[in-house]
Amino acid sequence: MTFPDDCVQSIIQPDEWWVQNTSGKICRGALVFAFVSHVDQIPYTFEPVGRKIATEHSKADVLVAPLKVNQPLKQTQLPVAAMPLHHGEVWAANKAKKRPCIVLGANHASVEKSLTVGKPNHATAPTYLVAPFYGVTKTQGRAGYSDAFVERVRHCEYPQFHWDKLPFPSDTEESILRLDHLQPIGAHYESYKLTGYTLSEPGLRIVDDMLSWLLWGGVPPESQILIYRSLIEDMLC
Numbered sequence: 083m084t085f086p087d088d089c090v091q092s093i094i095q096p097d098e099w100w101v102q103n104t105s106g107k108i109c110r111g112a113l114v115f116a117f118v119s120h121v122d123q124i125p126y127t128f129e130p131v132g133r134k135i136a137t138e139h140s141k142a143d144v145l146v147a148p149l150k151v152n153q154p155l156k157q158t159q160l161p162v163a164a165m166p167l168h169h170g171e172v173w174a175a176n177k178a179k180k181r182p183c184i185v186l187g188a189n190h191a192s193v194e195k196s197l198t199v200g201k202p203n204h205a206t207a208p209t210y211l212v213a214p215f216y217g218v219t220k221t222q223g224r225a226g227y228s229d230a231f232v233e234r235v236r237h238c239e240y241p242q243f244h245w246d247k248l249p250f251p252s253d254t255e256e257s258i259l260r261l262d263h264l265q266p267i268g269a270h271y272e273s274y275k276l277t278g279y280t281l282s283e284p285g286l287r288i289v290d291d292m293l294s295w296l297l298w299g300g301v302p303p304e305s306q307i308l309i310y311r312s313l314i315e316d317m318l319c
Contacts, residue, residue, distance in 0.1 A: 083097070083099070083100065083247060083249055085099070085247060086236075088236060088237065088314065088317065089236050089245060090236075090238055090245075090288055090306070090307065090310045091246075091285070093306055093309060093310050093313070094282075094284040094285070094288075094306070095284075098282045098284065098285075099281070099282055099284075099285045100113070100248075100249040100279045100280070100281065100282070100285070101279070101280060101281075101282045102278060102279065102280075103276065103277075103278055103279055103280040106276070107276075108185055108188055108210060108274065108276065109185065109188055109280060110185060110186060110187070110188045110189075110286065111184065111185065111186075111280045111281035111282075111285070111286040111289075112184070112185040112188070112276065112277075112279075112280045113182060113183070113184060113185075113248070113249070113276075113277045113279045113280060113281070114182070114183055114184075114185060114212065114274040114275060114276055114277060115180055115181070115182055115183070115274065115275040115277065116180065116181070116183050116212055116214075116267045116273060116274040116275070117178045117179065117180050117181075117267075118178060118179065118181050118183065118212070118214045118263070118265060118267070119176040119177070119178045119265065120176060120177045120178065120179070121176070121263055121265070123176065123177060124148050124149065124150065125148075125149045125174045125175060125176045126146050126147065126148060126149055126174065126175045126176075127146070127147055127148075127149040127172050127173055127174055127175075128144045128145070128146060128173040128174075128175065129144060129145045129146075129147065129172075129173075130143070130144050131143055131144065131145045149172065149174050155170065155172065181214040181215055181216070182214070182215045182248055182257070182277065183212035183213060183214045183215065183267075183274075184212065184213050184215075184259060184281065184289065185210050185211070185212050186211050186212065186213055186264065186289070186290075186293065187209075187210060187211030187212075188210050188211075190208040190209070190269070192208075193206045207268065207269070208269040209266035209267060209268060209269055210266065210267055210268075210269055210274070211264055211265070211266055212264070212265065212266075212267055212274075213259055213260060213261050213263060213264045213265075214259070214260055214263050214265075215246070215248065215257040215258065215259050215260075216257060216258050216259075216260060217252070217253065217254035217256075217257055218232055218254050218255070218256040218257060218258060219253065219254035219255065219256070221253060221254075224254075226254075227258065232245065232256065232258070235258055237311075237314050238292070238307055238310060238311060238314075241261070241292055241295035241296040242260065242261050242262035242296050243258050243259070243260065243261070244258065244259040244261060244289060244292050245257075245258055245259075246258070246259055249277075249279045250277060250279070259289070261289075261292055261293050261296050262296060264293075284306075287305075287306070288305075288306060288307060291305040291306070291307050292307070295307075
C-alpha cells in the first residue's frame, strides 16, 4: 500500500501502518466490521397503538415518530409480549450501517457472577469502544467529502477526523475516521467481524494522540503529529 507524501503515515514506514492481526483476536488497534449508528440524526421511537386482533399479544400496530430529548416521556399502556418496557424506557431506533472500525477500547475486567445474581445482563455486559470509518468517494448511496476538506483532514487540522487508506479492496480509495463517533459495540463475537488487520504500534500511537487532542485539547509534546504539522507548514509556505 502506498501513501501520499503529505499524510501523517509518511513520517513512519508506510508499509508498517497496517499489519496483519496474527493473533486472530480482537485487540486495541484491530480493524473490524460492525454496525454503527448514524449518530447525527434524531432517533425514532416505536409506540404500539393497537392490534388487528385484540387477543393477539405478540403483534401490534406501531406509530413511528421522532424521539426528542425535551418531549414528555410517553409510554403506551398497550401490553405487547414482544415489546416489553420498564419504567422510564421507550423503544428507540437509529439508522445503522456496517462499517470498518478501529477498536480503541478492548480492555475490560470480568465481573464475578456472584455480584450480578438476579440482575439484568446488560447492566454489566462487556463492550468494546470503536471509531468508524466513512468513505471519501461519492457514490449513489454516499455523499462523500469534498477534495478541499479531505486535504485539510489529511494534514491533521481537525482532532475529530483522521485520514487513512484501508488495507483491503473497497469502493473508496480513501476513508475518514470519525473519532467523535466513538461508540460501544457488544463484546459478543456476533457483534463484530475481524478483518485480519490491525494498526501497527506507531500507527496506534498517532491515533491515540489524535484522540488525546480531541478529548483534552492537545497532543503530548513528544507526539509525531507535531513533527508532521511542522513539516506540512514548511511545505505549504
